[in-house]
Amino acid sequence: MNLPYTHSLRARLLWFLLIAVVATALLQASMAYRAALAEADELFDIQMRQMALSLSPGIPQGGQLAPSEGQGDGDQFDFLVQVWTSDGLSLFRSTAHAALPQRAVLGFSTIQARGTTYRLFSFDTGAQVIQVAQDEHVRRTMAVKLALRTVLPTLLLVPLLMALVWWVVNSSLAPVARVRQQVAARDVAELGELAEDRLPDEIRPLVHELNLLFRRVTQAFEAQKNFVADAAHELRTPLAALKLQVQTLRRAGDDTSRDIAITRLNAGIDRASRLIEQLLVLARQQSGAQVQLTAVDLGASVKLVLAELALSAEARQIAIDTLVDEPTWVSGQAEALQILVRNLVDNAIKYTPTAGRILVTVLTEDGRPRLIVQDSGPGITPADRSRVLDRFYRVVGSEVSGSGLGLAIVKTIADGHQARVTLDQSEQLGGLRVTLEFPAT
Secondary structure, three states: OOOOOOOOHHHHHHHHHHHHHHHHHHHHHHHHHHHHHHHHHHHHHHHHHHHHHHOOOOOOHHHOOOOOHHHOOOOOOOEEEEEEEOOOOEEEEOOOOOOOOOOOOOEEEEEEEOOEEEEEEEEEOOOEEEEEEEEHHHHHHHHHHHHHHHHHHHHHHHHHHHHHHHHHHHHHOHHHHHHHHHHHOOOOOOOOOOOOOOOOOOOHHHHHHHHHHHHHHHHHHHHHHHHHHHHHHHHHHHHHHHHHHHHHHHHOOOHHHHHHHHHHHHHHHHHHHHHHHHHHHHHHHHOOOOOOOEEEEHHHHHHHHHHHOHHHHHHOOOEEEEEEOOOOEEEEOHHHHHHHHHHHHHHHHHHOOOOOEEEEEEEEEOOEEEEEEEEOOOOOOHHHHOOOOOOOOOOOOOOOOOOOOHHHHHHHHHHHOOOEEEEEEOOOOOOEEEEEEOOOO
């Protein structure tokens, strides 16, 4: 049976369930009808046999009976009865027109008489033969009436069952309609979570995933808004400085002044480029975008970053020592971890005095990978350690130029890897000690 195609889950459920109810009811009615017919036939046979047995004591020879003409043709009787002697003498007939054969197969049989079919039961007592017959048409009519009375309650229950199925489907799908109404009633800017209470188990995971999606979209919007605000705020000063340097270059009267102005202009462009790069990195890490986490060798990432920053350290005569346990595996994103290490080491290079020292350590303690960066710079006071991880915060009195985003980026990437960042004083070198503790893998 081909059901009409529809995209509606409610319609498909109703079609399947209603068809199942009707088919089951018809099957049950058919089986009950057949069973009722068989039981009615058996009941009529029992009645015929009991009637014959009730006459088994016999009718006296002198008590021959013959119905009068006033008895009619016997159409009002359900059963026809004849009693014969063993010699073929009729002792009793329930109707004058019975016309049943004198000899018949003993037990139940079917005969043709009076233009119709009879169900006949013949019983031989030894001295007499008792015959009880019933018209098959009358028999079948009464059996059908009994069967219909048996089937009728089942057929009357079908509409009630269909109405019950309709109500159950509508009430079961009501939570879906409620969620749809909640979503439809929202405006574009509303990304709050949908209510997950009183939802069936089949719908709750979908709503939960929708809430997670809303949360990620909200984070993306927040990151975009923060990026625009941060860029507008932080680029204002560098761009104004670049404009002044261009004016200075234009007013330069000799080659020496012009060279100095060009050098300052290049330095300003480098600072603006570095600021834009860090803003982009911070926005990407704060966007909440899902990244594929893999097993990353933290020690190998550290060595790769140190090779890139070797020239910057040599230019300031800073020695970078390493104590790296390789391999040291963490679950994370390789590019993000390299950015984290680069910001830590680059900060250490900036704040370490000329001919200073930096120590980078990668090890595993108590099953937890650790990254430790220490320097011989001025360090950070305990009062400022809780604030330097915020965006654009810079220690008062610092002579090193920067945007205040380096450690903020480190904190954002660490949070994304469920790593804990700790700032304290280095006992070995006297400057800042930054420790990142990753989850056990």
